[in-house]
Amino acid sequence: MSDINQISRPPTHSQQVVDTAFRWLCCGFACLSVLMVALIMLEIAKDAVPAIRQYGPGFLAGTTWDPNTGQFGILPEIWGTLYTSFLALLIGTSFGVAAAIFLSEGFLAQAVFQILKAFGLQFHPVLGKLPDRAEVLLKNLIELLAAIPSVVYGLWGLFVIIPLIRPACNWLNLKLGWIPLFGTTLTGPGVLPAVIVLAIMILPTITAISRNALVSVPPKLRMAAYGMGATRWETILAVILPTAARGIAGAVILAFGRALGETMALAMLVGNANRISVSLFSPANTLAALLANNFPEAAKKDVGVLMYAALVLLAITLFVNIIGSIILQKASAGQEGGK
Amino acid sequence: MNTQDAAINPRITPGPPDPVGPEVNPFADVDFCELERSLRRPRTLVDLLLSNLVSAMTMLALIPLFSVVLMLLWRGGQRLSLDVFTQLPPAPMEQGGGFGNAILGTLIMVALAALISIPLGILSAVYLAQSRPESPFAGAVRFGAKILTGFPSILAGVFAYGVLVLTFGGYSAIAGGVALSILMLPTIILTAEDAIRMVPAKMRDAAIGMGATPTQTTWMVLLPTAMPGILTGIMLAIARAAGETAPLLFTALFSNYWLFRGGFDLKQPTASLAVLIYNFAGMPFDNQVDLAWVAALVLVLLVLVTNLIGQAFSRRQIHE
Amino acid sequence: MRNTTNAEKLSKARIDTAQRSAKETASNGVVIDCNIDELYYSTFKAVRDTSIPVKKNRITAFIGPSGCGKSTVLRCLNRMNDLVRGFRFKGHVHFRGKDIYHPSVDATAVRRFIGMVFQQPNPFAMSIYNNVAFGLRLNSYKGPVAEKVEDALKRSALWDEVKDKLQKSGLSLSGGQQQRLCIARAIATEPEVLLMDEPCSALDPIATRRIEELMVELKTRYTIAIVTHNLQQAQRVADNTGFLYVDTSDGGRCGYLVEFGESGQIFNDPREQYTKDYIRGEFS
Ligand SMILES: Nc1ncnc2c1ncn2[C@@H]1O[C@H](COP(=O)(O)OP(=O)(O)OP(=O)(O)O)[C@@H](O)[C@H]1O
Ligand SMILES: [Mg+2]
Numbered sequence: 001m002s003d004i005n006q007i008s009r010p011p012t013h014s015q016q017v018v019d020t021a022f023r024w025l026c027c028g029f030a031c032l033s034v035l036m037v038a039l040i041m042l043e044i045a046k047d048a049v050p051a052i053r054q055y056g057p058g059f060l061a062g063t064t065w066d067p068n069t070g071q072f073g074i075l076p077e078i079w080g081t082l083y084t085s086f087l088a089l090l091i092g093t094s095f096g097v098a099a100a101i102f103l104s105e106g107f108l109a110q111a112v113f114q115i116l117k118a119f120g121l122q123f124h125p126v127l128g129k130l131p132d133r134a135e136v137l138l139k140n141l142i143e144l145l146a147a148i149p150s151v152v153y154g155l156w157g158l159f160v161i162i163p164l165i166r167p168a169c170n171w172l173n174l175k176l177g178w179i180p181l182f183g184t185t186l187t188g189p190g191v192l193p194a195v196i197v198l199a200i201m202i203l204p205t206i207t208a209i210s211r212n213a214l215v216s217v218p219p220k221l222r223m224a225a226y227g228m229g230a231t232r233w234e235t236i237l238a239v240i241l242p243t244a245a246r247g248i249a250g251a252v253i254l255a256f257g258r259a260l261g262e263t264m265a266l267a268m269l270v271g272n273a274n275r276i277s278v279s280l281f282s283p284a285n286t287l288a289a290l291l292a293n294n295f296p297e298a299a300k301k302d303v304g305v306l307m308y309a310a311l312v313l314l315a316i317t318l319f320v321n322i323i324g325s326i327i328l329q330k331a332s333a334g335q336e337g338g339k
Numbered sequence: 340m341n342t343q344d345a346a347i348n349p350r351i352t353p354g355p356p357d358p359v360g361p362e363v364n365p366f367a368d369v370d371f372c373e374l375e376r377s378l379r380r381p382r383t384l385v386d387l388l389l390s391n392l393v394s395a396m397t398m399l400a401l402i403p404l405f406s407v408v409l410m411l412l413w414r415g416g417q418r419l420s421l422d423v424f425t426q427l428p429p430a431p432m433e434q435g436g437g438f439g440n441a442i443l444g445t446l447i448m449v450a451l452a453a454l455i456s457i458p459l460g461i462l463s464a465v466y467l468a469q470s471r472p473e474s475p476f477a478g479a480v481r482f483g484a485k486i487l488t489g490f491p492s493i494l495a496g497v498f499a500y501g502v503l504v505l506t507f508g509g510y511s512a513i514a515g516g517v518a519l520s521i522l523m524l525p526t527i528i529l530t531a532e533d534a535i536r537m538v539p540a541k542m543r544d545a546a547i548g549m550g551a552t553p554t555q556t557t558w559m560v561l562l563p564t565a566m567p568g569i570l571t572g573i574m575l576a577i578a579r580a581a582g583e584t585a586p587l588l589f590t591a592l593f594s595n596y597w598l599f600r601g602g603f604d605l606k607q608p609t610a611s612l613a614v615l616i617y618n619f620a621g622m623p624f625d626n627q628v629d630l631a632w633v634a635a636l637v638l639v640l641l642v643l644v645t646n647l648i649g650q651a652f653s654r655r656q657i658h659e
Numbered sequence: 660m661r662n663t664t665n666a667e668k669l670s671k672a673r674i675d676t677a678q679r680s681a682k683e684t685a686s687n688g689v690v691i692d693c694n695i696d697e698l699y700y701s702t703f704k705a706v707r708d709t710s711i712p713v714k715k716n717r718i719t720a721f722i723g724p725s726g727c728g729k730s731t732v733l734r735c736l737n738r739m740n741d742l743v744r745g746f747r748f749k750g751h752v753h754f755r756g757k758d759i760y761h762p763s764v765d766a767t768a769v770r771r772f773i774g775m776v777f778q779q780p781n782p783f784a785m786s787i788y789n790n791v792a793f794g795l796r797l798n799s800y801k802g803p804v805a806e807k808v809e810d811a812l813k814r815s816a817l818w819d820e821v822k823d824k825l826q827k828s829g830l831s832l833s834g835g836q837q838q839r840l841c842i843a844r845a846i847a848t849e850p851e852v853l854l855m856d857e858p859c860s861a862l863d864p865i866a867t868r869r870i871e872e873l874m875v876e877l878k879t880r881y882t883i884a885i886v887t888h889n890l891q892q893a894q895r896v897a898d899n900t901g902f903l904y905v906d907t908s909d910g911g912r913c914g915y916l917v918e919f920g921e922s923g924q925i926f927n928d929p930r931e932q933y934t935k936d937y938i939r940g941e942f943s
Contacts, residue, residue: 007794007795007798007800007807007847007848007849008550008771008772008798008848008849008850008851009771009798010765010767010768010771011550011552011765011767011768011771012799015552015554015555015799016552016765018554019552019553019554019555022554022557023553023554025462026462026463026465026466026469027466029458029459029462029463029466030462030463030466030467030476030477030480031480032459032463033459033460033463033480033483033484033524033528034479034480034483034484036483036487036521036524037483037486037487039498040490040494040495040498040521043498043501043502044494044497044498044501046501047501047505094396095396095397095399095400096400098392098393098396098397098400099393099396099397099400101393102393102394102396102397103397107390107393107394111394138397138401140650141401141404142397142400142401144404144643144646145400145401145403145404147578147582147642147643147646148404148407148582148639148642149581149582149583149584149613149638149639149642150582150584150585151582151584151613151616151617151620151635151638152407152411152582152616152635152638152639153407154616154617154620155616155620155631155632155635156403156406156407156410158620159410159414159628160406160410200400200403203400207400231382231383231386232386232390233385233386233389233390234382234386254489257489258489260491261489261490261491261492261493261494262491263491263492263493263584263585264584264585264613264617267585267617268617268620268621288491288493288585291493291497292493292585292588295496295497295500295588295589296588296589296592298589303505306497307497307501310493310494310497313491313493313494314491314494317489317490317491317494318486321486321489321490322486324489325482325485325486325489471744539781541777541779541781542781542782542783542784544739544742544777544781545777545781545782545783545841545844546783546793547739547742547767547770548737548739548770548774548775548777549770549771549774549775549793549794549797549844549845549848550767550768550769550770550771550772550774550797551767551770551797552767555797559793559796559797560783563783563784563785564783564784657784657830
């Protein structure tokens with residue numbers, strides 16, 4: 001098919017070659033991206049093999065970490081990782097879900113609207129947009145919480161949170177010291193400041209994903225509940241939250257994964273003490289903080305042990321993340337089916 | 340508990356059961372005052388309490404944000420001057436000093452990471468966006484990217500340490516850049532895929548209808564149209580990478596000197612803002628702690644500005 | 660060196676053209692000869708037994724009730740249906756005597772010679788100028804792009820309205836202007852055939868009128884196939900008309916060609932009962 005008009009012409013040979021090459025390139029890069037995950041795991045596992053041979057599963061149950069004597073165990077770190085993450089999740093979830101409800105059920109927009117109405121300004125061309133704007137603004141503010149680097153939270157925790165809560169903690173220890181939770185005094189870094197900062201850091205994740213789940217509850221369900229005379233909170237508790245439960249569960253689990261892997265805030269605030277304690281005020285240590293503190297000046301022979309610890313962290317976070325992702329995927333699939 | 344019951348069995352009057360027996364006229368005994376709002380009714384009260392509770396919790400959740408910002412402005416703003424951008428980190432008790440080398444190091448490593456992750460991410464996204472929704476391979480790539488988003492950042496550092504630092508025997512800006520690129524990659528892939536998928540199908544059809552090859556369609560229509568969304572993703576990824584500390588701790592390490600010492604060399608330990616904050620925050624010397632606050636202020640400004648630029652782009656994305 | 664090859668190419672093209680026109684007269688000037696025996700979207704049989712010759716420098720219209728497969732047939736002619744998964748058909752489509760569904764034929768190449776204007780205006784999110792120049796770039800056109808753009812815009816009767824704002828986004832135009840922009844985009848590369856799928860359905864009567872005039876004008880240079888719901892429109896502009904109808908006899912909804920012929924004959928003296936009913940129904 002050759003030209004009669006000199007403009008339209010079949011793709012030239014080079015165009016076709018470029019086309020095929022580009023498509024293979026894209027596919028190759030996509031492979032590379034997915035291989036990245038596998039590559040990371042392989043690399044860490046490979047470097048951990050010598051240590052795994054040497055220390056075996058006893059490494060997970062050992063409680064001392066002493067490069068001088070060559071004794072290594074990470075039970076306190078595993079405990080510290082799970083304990084701080086769990087507590088942070090407790091705080092972060094309650095506040096995060098509350099914020100998600102607040103942002104998705106139009107509380108703020110309604111409040112602002114009522115205020116405007118009191119002044120008779122609810123249909124003002126500029127101010128009338130305020131209710132929706134306010135909600136978006138608040139949502140962005142909460143998302144900003146996630147934008148602040150964790151090292152800055154660490155700095156803030158060190159110089160603001162610790163001095164702020166120390167008197168209260170020590171008072172609690174004095175009065176209620178018989179409860180194991182308050183069993184020690186807070187001398188500086190410790191579990192509680194780390195947990196508070198960790199909770200702040202995972203809150204935006206929980207709020208963002210939960211809010212998505214809440215917003216995508218079909219309006220007809222809401223209408224059905226209101227139509228039967230349910231109050232706003234009856235609707236939220238009996239209809240909306242159960243419908244969005246899967247999405248919220250996914251959010252919580254993903255946030256748990258974040259908390260497990262969070263490094264800087266914990267390295268700065270948790271105290272780096274090789275100790276197993278339920279006290280909120282005692283220093284502790286986590287896997288990520290252990291890596292952060294020991295890798296920079298690790299001797300060549302200790303690298304293997306650290307890689308072993310990294311592998312344990314990888315396994316735990318990967319497990320939690322995969323579960324969370326699957327739950328979220330199921331949740332969104334279910335929602336699409338329900339619509 | 341109470342509210343749950345009420346929702347399942349909605350009646351206008353919960354509380355004491357009606358003493359009214361069988362009546363001829365069902366409305367004879369209805370007191371229409373019961374339709375009025377009253378705080379004495381438990382469900383109204385619970386409603387009000389819960390509403391106030393979530394409002395208070397949301398506001399409480401924002402206090403840290405304001406506190407961080409205020410502290411940064413107060414403690415960091417005091418010492419902010421031009422010097423901090425041009426000078427090298429001070430020794431303990433030394434007057435003055437800055438973190439010019441750390442800013443430069445952060446910029447260079449983030450640029451390096453962007454150089455790796457942007458092409459990789461965008462081309463992967465092009466592949467994903469054009470694959471069929473149920474393609475198992477595309478699903479795997481997407482799942483991998485999602486897993487990487489929640490990946491502990493320190494493990495990216497461990498990976499770069501194992502691959503680069505151990506093999507080539509030294510901390511370097513390159514290792515730092517590689518570690519950061521792993522963290523940027525998933526954000527770029529996922530946002531770029533979304534942006535490309537948002538390009539209206541009729542625009543793609545128009546290009547194909549004119550005889551554009553898939554590659555021409557991608558370069559001449561899909562990518563330009565999706566560009567705002569892709570840029571948003573890139574900006575978010577950069578903002579995140581700039582603030583990361585953990586992956587740099589033992590890949591780029593830190594340095595008290597300029598990167599240019601003895602020629603421009605990316606294969607030597609490199610300072611970064613985030614690691615400087617971490618190092619100085621734990622120091623017992625006031626001048627270094629103060630500098631950590633200034634660095635934190637600069638870092639947060641950098642991150643926020645990048646974020647805002649990204650959001651500005653996202654408003655220009657064309658939707659279906 | 661280069662000059663000679665170019666000259667050679669040109670002369671070869673001229674010879675080709677001459678040969679082709681000889682061939683076309685032999686086949687009654689049929690540019691696209693489409694013969695669909697059965698057409699499926701996965702398991703759904705959408706069209707059967709439809710054979711339509713599209714003649715050179717004529718306007719061929721497809722009419723028929725909604726869902727009878729007009730768009731489907733039209734999209735077959737430049738292989739747009741390849742984008743639909745599960746699409747397959749028995750039969751053949753010949754463009755200048757060559758089977759465009761032959762495995763050796765590149766679908767993108769086919770679409771460069773057989774352009775398409777869609778039902779919904781679909782300008783790209785770029786400037787008006789770049790929208791029209793898009794096809795030229797696609798074909799790596801080396802000549803004067805600006806001239807071609809102006810020419811295409813003039814021929815699609817849009818030039819006067821946009822000449823002062825060529826750098827504004829194509830999306831900023833009104834619906835009718837956007838559709839004319841799409842037509843300009845399609846004719847800028849001077850394809851041989853222009854397929855138009857209800858090009859006026861989003862337009863008001865005045866814009867429709869202008870596009871109809873445009874089509875009549877364009878047919879001196881191009882071959883046009885158009886799908887329309889508007890019988891008057893088909894009557895006004897089309898030289899040949901094909902009427903498709905839905906056959907629901909075997910439980911499916913399968914479109915087929917009832918009648919094809921000169922427009923005058925189809926509208927004034929239809930042979931088939933279905934055609935009569937359809938045309939009368941629309942008029943009354
Ligand atoms: N992509 C597709 N996948 C599956 N079935 C399709 C697809 N496109 C069209 N069909 C089916 O093919 C039949 C013909 O559709 P087509 O769009 O060709 O009708 P039409 O005559 O153009 O109708 P209208 O006048 O409403 O545009 C319809 O039954 C339609 O449901
Ligand atoms: Mg149609």
